[in-house]
Amino acid sequence: MTASSDASSVAPRSGPSAPVGPPPRRSGRPYGEWLLAAGLLLPNLVLLVIFTYRPLVDNFRLSFTDWNIAAPVAHYIGFENYKTWWHDPNSHEVLRNTLIFTVCAVGISMVLGLALAILLDQKLRGRNLVRSAIFAPFVISGAAVGIAFQFVFDPNFGMLRDLFHRIGIQVPDFYQRPGWALVMVTTTYVWKNLGYTFVIYLAALQGRRADLDEAAEIDGASAWRRFHKVLLPQLRPTTFFLSITVLLNSVQVFDIINVETRGGPQGYGTTTLVYQVYRETFVNSKAGYGATIATIMFVILLIITVIQVRVMDRGMHRD
């Protein structure tokens, strides 16, 4: 806090001929500056250590215990939780849900985001309005979007039911059928988060080297070739960045699932790893087991990120 109070006391001292303070004393003893730097960094570091790194380690420790969240003590039980998780058929369903949801969410939002960015990079009237519209849902809370879409998908009185009914199609029961419930959750996620990939791709398109494109056009390359051979390689860093951030973001989705399906229907219909952590820890009170699943999730994410970085590195060197 020293920074802000000190700074504000400095602020009012303006005026062209304000007496200059002591001459710069940059050589000699830097300890004053070290102390100040420590003061500036310490609050943030302490918070991150206590509330990010400590629980990360503690979570790992808890994963080897039978801790019940309501109980004061926990007993060391070795790899028991990991074995339980591995042999639990629900876990397989959860893994499958997580995989399907993540692959669809990442894939659809990246492909659609790029397509829309290319579309709205063209000179079209009214494109600014549509650009804003695509981005807008990204700022709305996941809980609000989830609840809104629960009603949009309502199999009896929802918007989709009415639209499809008008063209003679009966919508499936998005509430009761696990596969369709997962479609509902994924659609909601993509609708809310499409604006992010769209905006990032659009910025990349606007910042790229148009001369390459023009050269290719003059050379008579087809639209597809220009897209495939000129545009995509230029966008590779952006695609890489998005693949990591959208993956991390989609794996962590909690709010939409919590308001739309609570992980159901039929038990684990839309439960992903994150939601399984929540259910085991806070609904079933099995916090040790929840910590185990959280650890497994963290390790999976770490491995995937490392692979992504590797693949990307190789892609860069190939050029």
Add this chain to the structure above:
Amino acid sequence: MTDTAAVTGFDSDEKPTGAHNAEAASFGGTGMKIAGYVGMVLVFLVVAGPLFWIVVTSVKERPDIYTQPAQWWPAHPTSDGYHSATTAIPFWDYFRNSVIITAILSIAKIVLGVMSAYALSLMRFPGRNLLFVVIIAALMVPNQITVISNYALVSQLGWRNTYQGIIIPLAGVAFGTFLMRNQFLSVPGEIIEAARLDGAGPLKLLWRVVLPMSWPTLIAFSIITVVNEWNEYLWPFLMSDDSRSGTLPIGLTHLQNNDGITNWGPVMAATVLAMLPVLIVFLALQRHMIKGLTAGAVKG
């Protein structure tokens, strides 16, 4: 590294003669143009349709909601939904909690982010790079992995259902530190040297020279922070049982638990009320937000 034409946001229509005129090499002629407009209209409908649908529902009378075929325009417009939404749950208590928590948390994060970024960019001390890595690596740790242990800690402190129980564990800043550090490093070295020669100490340098040159990035960082904290869900959800400290998304969840599916009117009304503030902020400030989001994503 981020200072490119890429981060101009949605304004490029207005300044077609900009330095980097990277206007799209178009992918076709008139036929494509028509297809482009058709695509634009479709996309707009897909985004706006659900929003229109919930707004219309929020002003319908209950029987008009539970009818087939659906009404796309309210036959008997009413504000009953809004009335029961704000009385079925202590809506304004949740709203107040959201405002207070978002305000305090955002200010804390912005101040901490600027402080850390300044120390990590323009001050010299041993271990600087290591500390930078320690702060940035926190980005790789998902909230969901830290909640179990943090929940136990905060419960022991007796901080459940309190503001500090929600605010303090969320106050550490990794992304903002990264964003602001990049910004501070882009301030030209000569300007900083000149200020130092004029006798400006580190804090004066920050307040009088570096920050004034960094407004656009600081504003972008601030808006993103405010929107993120306003929408924060998991941690406030675990920390709050009721309207003592619950934020708007939590209140919305409670309302939906009571009335969802059986009484959509008030639920949609509350959803509209929860969406409005952030959408208004968005419409006013979207350009700054986009700048912050794209900074760091696009290589310059």
